[in-house]
Amino acid sequence: MPTALIAQKDKPEPLTEAQIEQIREAGIDPNGRLVLYTKFINDHADTIKSLTGRKVSLGRTKRLDEELQDLTALMDEFGSNLDTYSDRHADIRKALKALTGETDHWLSVLKALPGEAGFDLARKEAIESEEDLADQAKRLLSEQTEYFNLHKDEQGQERAEPKQ
Numbered sequence: 733m734p735t736a737l738i739a740q741k742d743k744p745e746p747l748t749e750a751q752i753e754q755i756r757e758a759g760i761d762p763n764g765r766l767v768l769y770t771k772f773i774n775d776h777a778d779t780i781k782s783l784t785g786r787k788v789s790l791g792r793t794k795r796l797d798e799e800l801q802d803l804t805a806l807m808d809e810f811g812s813n814l815d816t817y818s819d820r821h822a823d824i825r826k827a828l829k830a831l832t833g834e835t836d837h838w839l840s841v842l843k844a845l846p847g848e849a850g851f852d853l854a855r856k857e858a859i860e861s862e863e864d865l866a867d868q869a870k871r872l873l874s875e876q877t878e879y880f881n882l883h884k885d886e887q888g889q890e891r892a893e894p895k896q
Contacts (some may be wrong), residue, residue, distance in 0.1 A: 746802035746809075747772060762817045766827035769810040770834050776803040777841045784845050793850035800854035803838075807861040811868055818872050823880060823888050828873040835866035 745752070751772055758764040780799050786792050817824050842859050880887045 746776070746805045762822040762824050763827040766810070766813065766817070766824060767830065769806065769813065770827070770831055773803060773806050773810065773838065774834065776806065777838050780845060781841045784841075788848070790850075793848060796845070796848075797851035797854045800842075800851055800858045804854070804858045804861045807838075807858070807865045811861075811865050814865075814868055814872055818875070821879065821883075821886060823876065823886070825873060825876050825880070828869050828876065831869045832866070832873060835862060835869060838862050839866070 747755070751768070755765055755768055758768055776799055780796065780803065783792055783796050783799065814824070814828075839859070839862050842855060842862060845855055847855060
């Protein structure tokens with residue numbers, strides 16, 4: 733078995749089985765799927781925030797490192813979903829508007845977390861991923877607003893189909 737596959741297999745999934753199932757079920761609804769990702773990222777951000785005030789310990793440091801890695805993985809996956817739906821010209825403006833407000837919250841949670849050697853790299857990567865996602869959401873919202881102003885007949889669609 734190639735090393736890359738072994739490494740992927742050992743990496744824990746940032747979502748529970750129930751969350752994965754919810755995302756699968758929402759797969760045909762772009763806005764619904766993106767709302768779920770926002771909710772799940774919020775859950776991780778809330779966990780990180782709750783751990784911030786706890787006394788420094790090895791267990792806390794390990795848990796924060798894991799939560800930050802999960803948060804980063806989810807934000808990266810979210811960004812991939814945004815790319816896919818944008819390429820399809822799915823009307824995701826509703827989810828993008830909600831997302832732009834949430835990214836500010838996520839960044840404030842990450843920046844309020846004091847740097848510690850045990851999770852400093854994971855924190856830095858999470859901040860970079862959050863900033864990338866925030867920039868992507870703002871750019872896509874602008875692009876989609878412009879696109880759907882020109883293509884009013886495609887507004888609200890899950891996927892734009894090529895004209896015959």
